[in-house]
Amino acid sequence: MGIAFIYLLLAFFGVVEDIVNHESIVSFDTRFANLLYEYRAPALVKVFLWITLLGKAKFVLVTSLAGTALFWIWNRKRYILPFWLTLGGSYLVIFLGKVVIHRQRPLEVGVYHEAFYSFPSGHAAIAAAVYGFIAYCVIRHVATWRNRLNLSFVAIVLIASIGFSRLYLGVHFLSDILGGYLLGSLWLIIGICLVEIPAGREQEHCSAFFSRRMLQSVTALILLSLAAFYVHTGKRYQPIINTAHEVATPIVVDDIIRGFEDLRLPKYTESIMATEGNPLNVIIIAQDDASLTAAMKKAGWQVPDPLGFDSIGKFASSVFSGRSYLTAPIALGFWNERANDLGFVKAALTDSPGLRREARFWKTRFSTTDGRAIYTGLVNLTYGLSWWAIPKNSPDIDAEASGLFIDLRENGLIASYDMRAFVKPLSWKDSGDKKYFTDGLIYVIRLQ
Secondary structure (H helix, E strand, O other): OHHHHHHHHHHHHHHHHHHHOOOHHHHHHHHHHHHHHHOOOHHHHHHHHHHHHHHOHHHHHHHHHHHHHHHHHOOOHHHHHHHHHHHHHHHHHHHHHHHHHOOOOOOOOOOEOOOOOOOOOHHHHHHHHHHHHHHHHHHHOOOOHHHHHHHHHHHHHHHHHHHHHHHHOOOOOHHHHHHHHHHHHHHHHHHHHHHHHHHOOOOOOOOOOOOHHHHHHHHHHHHHHHHHHHHHHHHHOOOOEOOOOOOOOOEEOOOHHHHHHHHOOOOEEEOOOOOEEEEOOEEEEEOOHHHHHHHHHHOOOEOOOOOOHHHHHHHHHHHHHOOOOOOOOOOOOEEOOEEOOEEEEEEOOOOOOOEEEEEEEEEEEEEOOOOOEEEEEEEEEEEEEEOOOEEEEOOEOOHHHHHHHHHHHHOOOEEEEEEEEOOOOEEEEOOOOOEEEEOOEEEEEEEO
16 A cells, blocks of 8 residues: 555656646647537536536535444444545645646636636545545445445446546546546545554444444435435536637738748647647638538538437448448547537548548637638548548548639639648658658638
């Protein structure tokens, strides 16, 4: 336990160091938060609001009192002090960590507003410390290994669900949750050691004042009361939902390429792990999202199906049956730490599984002098699947941008256009030794 404590403590300091020094974990945090935001569903938001309630201070306090009562009537009194030290110590270091690190909450993606600082996650820390300690106490008195494993699995799922609820609701970064779990685990180790060191695993007896049947009845009553309190609190728990997020003031530019240079915006897409991807190959000037979507549809492009159980099932069926699923959900791409705002697909020359043209667009903060929005985009061709799920992209970065330009022009949708030097002409190889190439030009297209 001492070795585990030292390891977790060093891991926690490592996370803190990465956050303070703005290492790659910070960039990953933002992309992961944006990724979950794009796949957020109202029904799941309601589910995770109920789950996150398990980590709220009021419910944790009532749960702790119920646990203390059960420890007392079952004559497990030596658990009580370690339990409350674990709880109190966790809340203390959570508060100190938030004040010292003072990390802001994720911007623009929160389902509701949280006032205090973000790191470390109090919900994650309390889930690991309190629910972990309760699970330890129960498992300690379970006779069979099978039941111990089952209870351990339930406890792990519960603790993980509470942490993930904070991510899905957009009120914490992933490193906040990781830091919270590490802190909670440290106090869990302290609590377990306080129980184990003085008395070991000696036989403990039930209270002399209650028969076993009475103890079981009282236990059931306490647990039912706790469940009723949870349901009552959950029905009354109605945080103010963010129905609209703050929109940054547009920056009016005469030259979009110069705007990229002035603000030092990235010219390449990114992976969720912050590695550099393909260069952008098209810029679209449109009135708004609706007008861009209408133009793409008129040019023969379709909006892919949203990610869901139905679309996942259809995609899996198309892979194993060899049938084409043109409007399968498009994988999100990242630019400037944001997931793409719009995505479109179009059939390639041949109809085969995994072969289609894909366009992703990100709405920038730029606008033209006449108030039109400016979108950056990447158009590519996927020609197959790796591991039955990961699209393989064509090595020619420029060809599909030219194809999109032709689609728009032939349908009379272009008011004006230009081709500008954007990145240096280059060729490179990916991790699979596949060679990509581009002439470094970008289409700047103004729609009608």
